[in-house]
Amino acid sequence: xxxxxxxxxxxxxxxxxxxxxxxxxxxxxxxxxxxxxxxxxxxxxxxxxxxxxxxxxxxxxxxxxxxxxxxxxxxxxxxxxxxxxxxxxxxxxxxxxxxxxxxxxxxxxxxxxxxxxxx
Amino acid sequence: xxxxxxxxxxxxxxxxxxxxxxxxxxxxxxxxxxxxxxxxxxxxxxxxxxxxxxxxxxxxxxxxxxxxxxxxxxxxxxxxxxxxxxxxxxxxxxxxxxxxxxxxxxxxxxxxxxxxxxxxxxxxxxxxxxxxxxxxxxxxxxxxxxxxxxxxxxxxxxxxxxxxxxxxxxxxxxxxxxxxxxxxxxxxxxxxxxxxxxxxxxxxxxxxxxxxxxxxxxxxxxx
Numbered sequence: 281x282x283x284x285x286x287x288x289x290x291x292x293x294x295x296x297x298x299x300x301x302x303x304x305x306x307x308x309x310x311x312x313x314x315x316x317x318x319x320x321x322x323x324x325x326x327x328x329x330x331x332x333x334x335x336x337x338x339x340x341x342x343x344x345x346x347x348x349x350x351x352x353x354x355x356x357x358x359x360x361x362x363x364x365x366x367x368x369x370x371x372x373x374x375x376x377x378x379x380x381x382x383x384x385x386x387x388x389x390x391x392x393x394x395x396x397x398x399x
Numbered sequence: 400x401x402x403x404x405x406x407x408x409x410x411x412x413x414x415x416x417x418x419x420x421x422x423x424x425x426x427x428x429x430x431x432x433x434x435x436x437x438x439x440x441x442x443x444x445x446x447x448x449x450x451x452x453x454x455x456x457x458x459x460x461x462x463x464x465x466x467x468x469x470x471x472x473x474x475x476x477x478x479x480x481x482x483x484x485x486x487x488x489x490x491x492x493x494x495x496x497x498x499x500x501x502x503x504x505x506x507x508x509x510x511x512x513x514x515x516x517x518x519x520x521x522x523x524x525x526x527x528x529x530x531x532x533x534x535x536x537x538x539x540x541x542x543x544x545x546x547x548x549x550x551x552x553x554x555x556x557x558x559x560x561x562x563x564x565x566x567x568x569x570x571x572x573x574x575x576x577x578x579x580x581x582x583x584x585x586x587x588x589x590x591x592x593x594x595x596x597x598x599x600x601x602x603x604x605x606x607x608x609x610x611x612x613x614x615x616x617x618x619x620x621x622x
Contacts, residue, residue: 308424308574328539329588366584373581374536382574386428386581 299362302343303390304397305372308353309383315345315356321378322358326371338364343394355388357397365390401597402431403579404604407456407480407502407529407567413437414571421573422451428578434608436480436502439468452608454478456502462491473497477608480529484511493521499607500565503531504553508538509545513553515560522562525612527603528553532577532585533569550589563612566591566599 307313319342326335338360345356360368372385391397405425410418418435425433432450438458455476457468465481465488472479479499481492484506492501493513501521504513513521513528521528530553534546557564566586570576577585579600586596606612 310574366587369581370584370588373577373585376536376575382572384574384576386578 298339299392300339300359301362301365301390301392302394302397303358303360303365303368303372304355304388305358305385306353306355306388307345307383307385309378309381310352311381312347313354313378313381313383315342317379318342318345318356321375322372325374326368329371329374330367334367337361338368340368357394362392401601402605403429403600404432404434404608405430405568405570405576405600406434406452406454406478406500406565406604406607407436407531407569408433408576409437409456409569409571410435413440416572418451419448421570421576422448424573424576426450428576430579434478436478438482452477454480454499456480456482458482459488460485462487465491466495469495469497483529486511489513490517490520493517493524493526495526496524496613498524498526499610500527500529502529502567502569503534504528505546505549507531507534508542509534509549512549513556515556518553518556518560518562522560525563525610527563527565527607527612528557529565529567530554530586530589530591530599531567531569532582533567533575535585535588536575536577547589554590563603563607564595564599565603565607566596 326340341359343357343359345354347354369387375385377383389397408421410416410421422433434452434454436454436456438456453476455472457465459465469479480502481498483489483492483501483504489504492498505511530550566582568575568577582600583593583596
């Protein structure tokens with residue numbers, strides 16, 4: 281088989297996909313922060329707290345992040361495995377700065393679907 | 400929904416953040432109130448806002464100085480906190496019935512600790528043992544591992560002797576405050592169950608403010 285198998289072949293039917301949780305979170309920061317730097321910090325915190333093994337089970341990915349007006353913070357959506365929400369929450373709480381910008385993160389709401397996050 | 404309190408927060412003049420800003424953020428996060436406990440000073444101008452309590456965190460190296468300070472602040476502030484860490488100060492704090500909280504008994508890097516004797520004193524004198532979750536936020540690797548194991552050890556003793564316990568943020572700025580659910584998740588790292596963490600953030604702080612575990616109070620209730 282060719283190394284570049286089309287990604288479509290890797291898709292699982294919905295019934296076999298692993299369950300996920302989506303976390304809507306808010307960031308309070310001194311200055312505006314970059315999405316990728318935030319993701320790097322989230323993953324660093326997760327690896328530091330739970331190690332490679334624990335982090336592999338959480339399956340964290342940052343779906344979306346945007347800065348709010350006034351640039352004192354932002355909101356974003358994070359995806360993780362459905363049984364590891366509390367672990368992800370703890371590693372989000374352990375983040376104190378992103379690129380030397382002080383931040384505080386709070387999870388606003390969790391849901392099994394992206395749609396469920398909007399009230 | 401219980402009322403949550405964060406009883407150890409540092410504000411202006413010790414830090415740059417005014418107490419009112421911290422309180423409004425804490426309220427947005429779901430707290431009913433916070434207590435401002437600056438090191439060795441307290442502001443009389445502050446307690447006008449509902450949900451804002453004043454306390455003091457006594458930081459000293461000598462036991463005589465500590466006793467003098469406790470006597471000085473006792474009755475003047477709502478909350479007398481002792482900046483723990485060294486064995487000598489920890490012991491003096493849990494033996495003093497007018498002390499409300501022993502803050503970070505294992506120090507900010509896990510250098511101190513408590514044994515069974517001290518925790519029993521704390522339970523008898525109604526001195527709350529504080530789990531400073533900010534230390535878990537600000538340390539990494541070896542320091543954090545040492546802190547976590549020290550805190551677990553203390554938690555085991557606190558459970559055995561039923562000493563009052565607190566979960567606090569020691570926030571110096573807005574960015575160091577954490578919402579109650581985040582505090583539960585951090586407390587779960589030490590081994591506190593959600594119910595215990597909930598009590599450490601609501602029932603115990605309320606009891607400490609009402610001096611529920613103090614001897615004089617018990618006598619009053621019995622009469």
